[in-house]
Amino acid sequence: MMKIDAITQEIIQSSLRATSEEMFLMIAKTAMSPIIYEVLDMATAITTAEGELASAGSGIPAFVGALDKTVQVIIGKFGLENIKDGDIYVTNDPYFGGVTHLNDVIFVKPVFAEQQLIAWTANIAHWNDVSGKSAGSMSPDAVDIYQEGIRIPAIKIFQDDQPIDSVLDIITHNSRMPDFLQGDLWAQIAALRLGTRRLQELSKKFGVALFLAALDNYLDFGEAKARTAVCNLPDGTYQLTEPQDDNSQLAVSISVNNEHLTIDLTQAPAQVPGPLNLSRDGTLLACRMLLLSLVGDRDVTNGGSFRNLEVITRPGSIYDVEAPGACGIYFETMIRLNDVLWRCLAEQIPGALPAGNFASICATILGGQHPDSGQHYSIVEPEMGGWGASAMGDGASAVFSAMHGDTFNCPAEIAEVRYGVAVDQVALNPEECGAGEYRGGKGIVVDYRIKSNDSFLTCAYTRSVVPPWGLNGGFDGTTNRIEILRPQQAPTRHAMESELSLQAGDTVRVITANGAGYGDPKKRNRKTLQDDIRNGYISKDYAIEVYGW
Template identity: 45%
Template sequence: MSSAAEKLSAEFDPITIEIIQSSLSAITDEMFATMRRTAMSSIIYEVLDFGVALFNERGELASSGSGIPGFIGMLEPGVAAITKKFDADDIRDGDIFMLNIPHHGGVSHINDVVMILPVFSHGALIGWLANKAHWVDLGGAFPGGISPDATEIYQEGLQLPGIKVIDRGEVNQAVLDIILINSRVPETTKGDFWAGVASMRAGQKRFLSLAEKYGDDAVRYAMTDYLALGEKIARAAMADLPKGAFTAEETLEDGRVIKAAITITDDTFSVDLRGNPAQTKTSLNSSRDATFVDCQMIFKAITSPETFGNAGSFRPIELLTDEGSIFDAKYPAAMSIYYETSMLLFDLLWKALAQAMPNRLTAGHYASICGTFMGGPHPETGHVHGIVEPQLGGWGASKEHDGVNALYTGYHGDTFNVPVEVTEQRNGLMVDRLALNEASGGEGERIGGKGILLDYRILAEDWWLTMAYTRSETGPWGLEGGLQGSTNYVEVVKANSEPVRYSACTAIPLGVNDVVKVYTATGGGYGDPKKRSREKVLEDIKNGYVSKERAKEIYGVDG
């Protein structure tokens, strides 16, 4: 601890400092609630596809609110991108910045728009607030801006290179006009923009009240102390981790091999991703910032998942990548489906550690965001809109428990599915069926959780579908003799036609009474299936988890 910090430590009592630290969490909670209540699109107010965070004056993550961990983790380099681009004299009270270019820091793909607000108290910078949310459409060659077929970022939508959209409290109307004219859903885009502004201004009000009550120095010290505590907790938890090198690899459906090596020592958690495939002329690429978040999430999961997360929590992590690889893609690589690359990596890191940590990590889960993008005119109003929905899937079994049915991926955090009633009323679709997927797979002494079967019926002409699901050919991996799970894919059923199966597609046309059938995977099983008790197998048959024929084949149980 520096002499200045020691002086401040003696000046402030620990109870006051803890109150301030708890208040930081309350601030981000209020930011989250404000965004949820004011957003226009269901991907934000229902799915909760966004994240908020608070930073100290140096741009280090001090408090992470609810939301998608992958979003929150990328916001710190987003603040760094703004401080790198703008001189200190050009960052003023009342400013709000926007950025959405993933290669330049803090962004995942163009649709995930980052908004950043500097907080000044008594004329000096005291911290930063940030908000990141998935906007439904920002133009580009494809509706919704998402396409597995994109070859460069220019096709994916309007780029916002760290611009000042609000200058000392005054909106730059020209910038906002450019954003809205490039969106296929300008009313929704405008609403989500102002929801982001409202979220940060709510946080700013609470942040300044905290500084006014306890003083700027106390708040600054509390944030510094909070980061030190986060690091202390993380390093203490590392003592219980297995030490050594752990590796895993997967063969992608196009034949390429991805690999990861994790080395854990007393002081470091090192992830080596060198030697992976080069970035592609598709959008299955991710930035280094997105890759680092994967490392943060798996590290947090195995160290202290029950405690808060801040910049200090992740100081033991080291990351090695090759520039220009799929995990560290360079401009102008397309990245609209970066989330599938990130999900593949998260699952790969999980797999590398699972053999050594069977009490903490399960067998593989469905490991795809299964992002489903649809749009067209509402059948009642004719208003053209787009919708975005990630899908639920099955989690892998563990040493002690069966896998969980119909849950979002480990990447999603506090995400929820859109209720059927909202989908039908607001989005103009009919949901014919939402049920557990009965596909075989994931059998073991402990069984993998089930994915879902979701049928969307289209009710108007001129609709479209875009999607890209990984694990569509090879299911989630099992552990200790548990069987592989089933797979993720979509079937499109048109009138008087056979179903057509897709693992990826871009803006395929849909019309009245076409049905989009979503199938998500069962998680991997754990342990030899022959060790599953007869009573449990009979219960599985009763619950529809396994057919009588499959039970006899795999478990040797005649139901």
């Protein structure tokens, strides 16, 4: 092993993180779709030559852990000896390194220096439409992956740094929004090229041998941080079974043994005919997010961070789907799994984690004909919600789920111009719940007013029946759902819908859950309680009834 002084090691580490961030900003500044450039539904990363995660930029936490797996699939499929400088590969298929679902398209590029493969640049972004039976390519009623869109099974899309036109044509012509697709594709390609240049400059500055040694050292550092975090947990086996909205039961077992964490998911339900299945790699992401919440330092996340984590699944279950199972709504199963794991530790290791949160992506897909341009539009929105309180304080209000981390909501002005809907309301959820010594954060209420006839709603919400769970005497939160308000008709409630018909004048009201509370409400600080009433978080009647004010 080459010895590296601490200053040089830190410079190289920081340079890797800076390169990942610069690639992220490149996509954000050049992409075509608002879900990428406004919501930031994407991620960037650098891996080692062998496909271990070396550094990650901002973006969706669950995405970051997907990119190393794609590189490893590419290496396994093509062989290192056949991978050349100037190649770029693409996949979106959960059965071929795509990890998530067909909308999330991954590009990876090998980085060469001194005729040696030294690293890979990689990125992933959500494309608005990749064909399939439904506009937006996500259908809660899909029965297999063939109904969800075009499958891109880990193939080469550039050779000698030039596009393979036939591959581009096939992908482009399988989208209802080809202009957006091409704009997003080239933004991702540009980011790969930028990252490649930065890594080549870095390896030239320090030398290839020292650069590679620094990557190895960094992975070891990530491993040490994760082992320390697990060491802080008491040894033992923790188990939890939780009912879900559809009356199924999710059972998990977490074993802590010194520095090692084992998660057993073999009691999972069998894979389902619908799109709520999760690939094994996707399941690993949910488990890794739990581990990172314990480590608490995302800046040092890399492949070494997960060396002390073992995940056991059962093929043919919802956590280890077998082809051709549908995966389009995988994200709700992933966040449900992460939430059950979170609760398992939170309830049995006091103070380790906060109480339950809204824990859903709350995917809201609206589409139709733009009232001004006449072109097809498709709005794909994750929604913000309320987080649970902890022993340290109140839960956060109007924040995205753990899975969506660094994303943003699409501004009303952008939605109204690009999508052709009117955003009549964005407010905190006024429902009273989540009481505790520290109260749960507030979800949101958003009204989208439809402006074109023959529009549609597709949505995928969980935590629509079973609310977020309180801790240590704290009260439960509320539930996620959508209400459709039609003129002269009673409101209707929805959570899982595929292409529900909408007409001009209808309002789609998004309501996301308030988080759960922590501790006995009677112990809440009186001054803080007065501020809650003054700020409209709770009413006087609720304060008297629940908090003893």
